[in-house]
Amino acid sequence: MNKRTLFYVAFFVLLSVGFMYAMTRFIPGFGDVKMPVLSYVQPFRFLDQNGKEFSQRDVEGKVYVAEYFFTTCTGICPKMNNNMKQVFDKYKGDAGFMILSHSVDPETDSVGRMRVYADSLGVNGGNWHFLTGRKDSLYYAARVSYLLDDPENNNEKIEDQFIHTQFFALVDKTGRVRRIYDGLKSEEVEALIKDIPELLEEPAATGPRFTNSLFNNNPQ
Numbered sequence: 693m694n695k696r697t698l699f700y701v702a703f704f705v706l707l708s709v710g711f712m713y714a715m716t717r718f719i720p721g722f723g724d725v726k727m728p729v730l731s732y733v734q735p736f737r738f739l740d741q742n743g744k745e746f747s748q749r750d751v752e753g754k755v756y757v758a759e760y761f762f763t764t765c766t767g768i769c770p771k772m773n774n775n776m777k778q779v780f781d782k783y784k785g786d787a788g789f790m791i792l793s794h795s796v797d798p799e800t801d802s803v804g805r806m807r808v809y810a811d812s813l814g815v816n817g818g819n820w821h822f823l824t825g826r827k828d829s830l831y832y833a834a835r836v837s838y839l840l841d842d843p844e845n846n847n848e849k850i851e852d853q854f855i856h857t858q859f860f861a862l863v864d865k866t867g868r869v870r871r872i873y874d875g876l877k878s879e880e881v882e883a884l885i886k887d888i889p890e891l892l893e894e895p896a897a898t899g900p901r902f903t904n905s906l907f908n909n910n911p912q
Contacts, residue, residue, distance in 0.1 A: 727870040727887065733837040733863060738794070738825035741806040746792075746821055748867060755891040756790040757884065758829075758838050758861045759875060762797035763809045768858050772875040776820075776860070777813060782885055784818050788865075788892050791820040794834065796855045798824045831855060838869055862887060865896040 735746045757779060761769040776791060783789040795801035801809075801824050810816035824830075828850045835843040838861040845853060860873045862884060871887060873880040 702801050715811070727862075727890070730869040730872070731750050731837065731839050733867040733869065734833065736829065736833050736837070738823040738830070739803055741810045741816065741822040743803045746823055750788055750821075751792070751863070752867070753865050753896055754790050755865055755888060756792055756863050757888075758792045758794065758833075758840075758863060759859075760794045760796050760840060760857055761854055762795055763801050764797070768856070768876060772858055772860075773813060775875055775881045777815065777886075778881060779885055780815055780818065780820050783888060784815075784820075786819075786892065789819060789888065793820065793822045794830050795822070795824045796830065796834075798827050798830060806884050826851075838863075839872060844860060860884060862891065864891045864894065866895070 733748065735748050737745060757776070759772065759776060761772060763893045773793070776793070780791055785862045795806065798816075803824060806822040806824055807816065810820065810822050813820075831841070831850070831853060832846065834855055834857070835846055840857045840859050840861060841855050845855075858874060858876045860875045861869050862871045863872065864870050870891065871884075873884045875881065
């Protein structure tokens with residue numbers, strides 16, 4: 693190999709290293725192979741099972757898992773929340789962690805009904821919050837923030853819409869969705885339990901919080 697060839701090889705190696713370094717510095721989550729940034733959570737405001745207003749400010753600096761269910765569900769929801777209770781039992785004593793369970797049927801799932809449901813699971817008063825509010829806002833968050841349903845479904849009339857998803861979204865301290873799990877599969881719930889400490893130890897990233905950005909796949 694002559695000197696000119698060696699020069700070009702070295703040049704392109706250095707160029708590639710520089711490019712990768714720049715990408716990891718300026719694009720949040722680019723260097724996270726295991727848990728890349730999937731989306732940014734949009735600002736939200738709902739009511740929890742105790743009638744307290746709950747917004748993105750309540751989860752700033754915390755790691756949390758988001759899911760969607762409804763209290764009258766007799767299908768997948770009981771299994772999902774039994775699996776979620778494993779997550780709760782593991783991290784209920786960690787002040788840096790929360791679970792947010794959103795209603796897909798807010799007309800039925802009043803604050804009082806959500807409180808009864810939380811009591812039935814034995815989790816009321818902990819870091820597991822059951823949220824209800826306007827249907828359009830709840831569905832927007834499911835689709836645009838958490839990627840738990842197809843955003844194209846927002847084009848339908850809200851009264852004709854119904855979300856029924858078994859997926860959980862893991863969100864980091866900066867309001868970035870980092871991974872989606874199937875809440876009906878025990879191996880994925882176990883993976884979720886194992887992934888949470890990684891985000892608890894991870895410092896909150898600088899830059900936009902609970903908003904979309906140029907590099908997000910959900911720009912407004």
